[in-house]
Amino acid sequence: MVRIQDVHKFFGSHHVLCGIDMTVRQGEVSVIIGPSGSGKSTLLRCINMLETISAGRIYVREDLIGFREVKGQLHDLTPKQVAVQRRDIGMVFQRFNLFPHRTALQNIIEAPTQVKRVSKTSARTKAMELLDRVGLADHANHYPAQLSGGQQQRVAIARALAMEPELMLFDEPTSALDPELVGDVLNVMKDLAKSGMTMIVVTHEIGFAREVGDTLTFMDAGVVVESGDPRELIANPQHARTQEFLSRVL
Ligand code: ADP
Numbered sequence: 001m002v003r004i005q006d007v008h009k010f011f012g013s014h015h016v017l018c019g020i021d022m023t024v025r026q027g028e029v030s031v032i033i034g035p036s037g038s039g040k041s042t043l044l045r046c047i048n049m050l051e052t053i054s055a056g057r058i059y060v061r062e063d064l065i066g067f068r069e070v071k072g073q074l075h076d077l078t079p080k081q082v083a084v085q086r087r088d089i090g091m092v093f094q095r096f097n098l099f100p101h102r103t104a105l106q107n108i109i110e111a112p113t114q115v116k117r118v119s120k121t122s123a124r125t126k127a128m129e130l131l132d133r134v135g136l137a138d139h140a141n142h143y144p145a146q147l148s149g150g151q152q153q154r155v156a157i158a159r160a161l162a163m164e165p166e167l168m169l170f171d172e173p174t175s176a177l178d179p180e181l182v183g184d185v186l187n188v189m190k191d192l193a194k195s196g197m198t199m200i201v202v203t204h205e206i207g208f209a210r211e212v213g214d215t216l217t218f219m220d221a222g223v224v225v226e227s228g229d230p231r232e233l234i235a236n237p238q239h240a241r242t243q244e245f246l247s248r249v250l
């Protein structure tokens with residue numbers, strides 16, 4: 001589903017991603033951990049074209065992400081082509097960034113009606129199903145300010161799912177939440193994983209990685225230090241940097 005090949009990213013002279021290789025199969029949950037500043041968010045943002053990569057290739061299904069390749073030469077995409085590629089990739093951020101002046105339901109139907117031109121009626125029906133799925137059917141008409149952080153994040157997940165993505169990216173989705181609200185969000189993500197969604201999840205929730213992850217990747221300073229079966233990697237990290245990081249978060 002996702003192939004990341006020798007991806008580099010520079011911000012000016014700052015080399016933030018230094019040759020990342022990663023593969024995520026359909027239906028897999030790939031968990032990424034690593035210290036702050038190691039490039040995790042940048043990698044997700046490159047997959048979702050919020051950033052363009054400096055070198056390498058990213059493919060989602062068979063599509064080269066961010067560029068058109070003609071006879072070995074890369075050309076930038078038009079904004080329309082970017083929008084088409086991004087449509088199939090859902091992203092959930094640390095900060096839920098819902099539209100504050102719209103209800104939960106309105107937040108969810110926004111993209112399907114505006115971008116996909118789905119009718120309001122069927123977008124609403126679908127949105128209610130999704131709210132039910134994230135345990136918030138009775139909060140459809142609440143505004144973000146009337147919801148807890150955990151509820152807002154579950155609305156944000158429902159909003160991403162409303163576009164029927166084939167890949168979901170999560171960037172520390174529980175890091176901004178009070179501890180007692182983390183479990184509900186993780187449960188929604190577990191259900192989503194069980195339903196067969198392909199997911200890349202940046203998180204410090206090692207329990208989630210162990211329980212739900214198919215692979216666990218440890219990044220540091222823009223490189224993949226090690227990657228493998230989550231239970232094995234957590235129990236038996238091969239590199240000193242991984243050991244040191246895990247000893248801090250476990
Ligand atoms: P992580 O998510 O692992 O904490 P990030 O991907 O956010 O790491 O950041 C990796 C590095 O890239 C950091 O040093 C950060 O300061 C830098 N960085 C991220 N985004 C930008 C940007 N838009 N412009 C310049 N530097 C950036």
Ligand code: MG
Pocket residue numbers: 040041042171172
């Ligand atoms: Mg980050």
